[in-house]
Amino acid sequence: MEPPVDILIDGLPATPADLAHQALVNYGAYTSFRVEAGAVRGLDLHLARLEQAAVELFGDSPGEDELRRLMALAVGGRDACWLRVSLFSPEIGHRAPSFVGRPRVMTVVSPAPPPLATSARVMSLPYEREAPHLKHLATLGLIHARRAARAAGFDDALFVDRNGCVSEGALWNIGFVQGDRIVWPQASMLAGVAQALIQRGLAREGLVSERRPVALSDVAAFDGAFLCNSATPVCPITAVDAVVFQPDPAILTRIAQAWTAQPPQILG
Template identity: 35%
Template sequence: MSIALPYIEIDGCPAADADPALLAVLQSGYGHFTAMQVRGGRVRGLALHLERLDGATRELFGRGLDGERVRTLVRHALASAGMRDASVRVYVYETAVAVTVRGPQTMAEAPRSLMSVPYQRPVAHIKHLGGFAQGYFGGAAARAGYDDALLTGPGGVVSEGHITNVAFWDGTSVVWPDAPALRGITMALLEPRLLPSARRVVTLADLPSYRAAFLMNSQGFAPVRRIDSTAFAVEEELMERVREAYEEVPRDEV
């Protein structure tokens, strides 16, 4: 079954049949989510996705979210959509959990260009809803001829891509920006496998000192060829190591 628009279930019920009160909760815009790529009914870093959902639910709503409940809801939505390869999102609101299912997505590995923008996500450690500014700056970057936006703070401190994490290569270590940012699942899976690596403050002024950079999110990874006017080489050996590290991560049965 090929789905252009997402198939949506709310607490295990098709959105079209859901209680209107639950639909109203979804319109509140207050909640959080995780995004995962499912292949053959399996997901890389499933435990990290479940930990993310539980931790953010505790912080936002003062209670936990049982991982087995999440797995049951995801399995049900996948079965209802007739898909085992899919892009899945789990949205958590105060009184409801929504699951969306659509066709699988993979990040193209073509080198990316980034436009720096003066914005950092509020409460950056949570993958929360309400990302108007991210969409705005992502669109502005596209209109200016770039592939993505790079979020920065005071003093040009680099945080993250507008929907990605970013890492730099200094010729010796993979450097992860030490700034407010979401610790993405793919980043969390790659970081311990890409040794040596380090956390360090990275500013726009520092960019010429790095040999390479790359992006990652739930869809995969890609090298960076340019940030503003700073060009980067595509280090094939580095990207091959990233690819190997990514492929080493086992997929877990939902």
């Protein structure tokens, strides 16, 4: 049985027409995160993501104050939950794409999901998401890639761009470990919130980082790799194709502590 969800549109119960549009038109963007005691790690980053997407996709934004109000309303008195915040417009469709204006806000509250995995073997696949800098609703390509990786005996898919460089995972960012240095791939990709939170705390853990192009052929030169997203702050990658890594618990703990050190921010 699927876990219960509560869906609101601009703070009111979703109507069948609202949900029909969402099912038929995948034009929009979203962000999602864990809420604990009314607070969220990286809330400022999630809000900035929504603001950027709203202006780029619709030409207007609900604004931070309204987004915060709708998020807090959706969460209500829950002590812990998972919140997805989506932007869409019923005025935009396949035959009528030209509307410019403030998007509507859909909030979906559900139980927090478990981490993606405790370790992952990933298969590289040539794929570049459409408008990769946005966390948008078009997910056929990434789901298709995950299916292909699973069918080949791997846990997940790692995307490689047209230049043969690593970009991102299907639902996550990747970091490579080289001694006390974290290397983030430089490519067209979604800048993840978990990735940014880890980055903020690395110096506190005595780690340095850099962002540079990482060719798929360079992967074997690293000491290790990990994936991260809002549901999975740190998960060791034990293989990329035929390249096998032995996870280092000490460095993974330091990376996880870099994330944990970022304090949750109150919604309201």
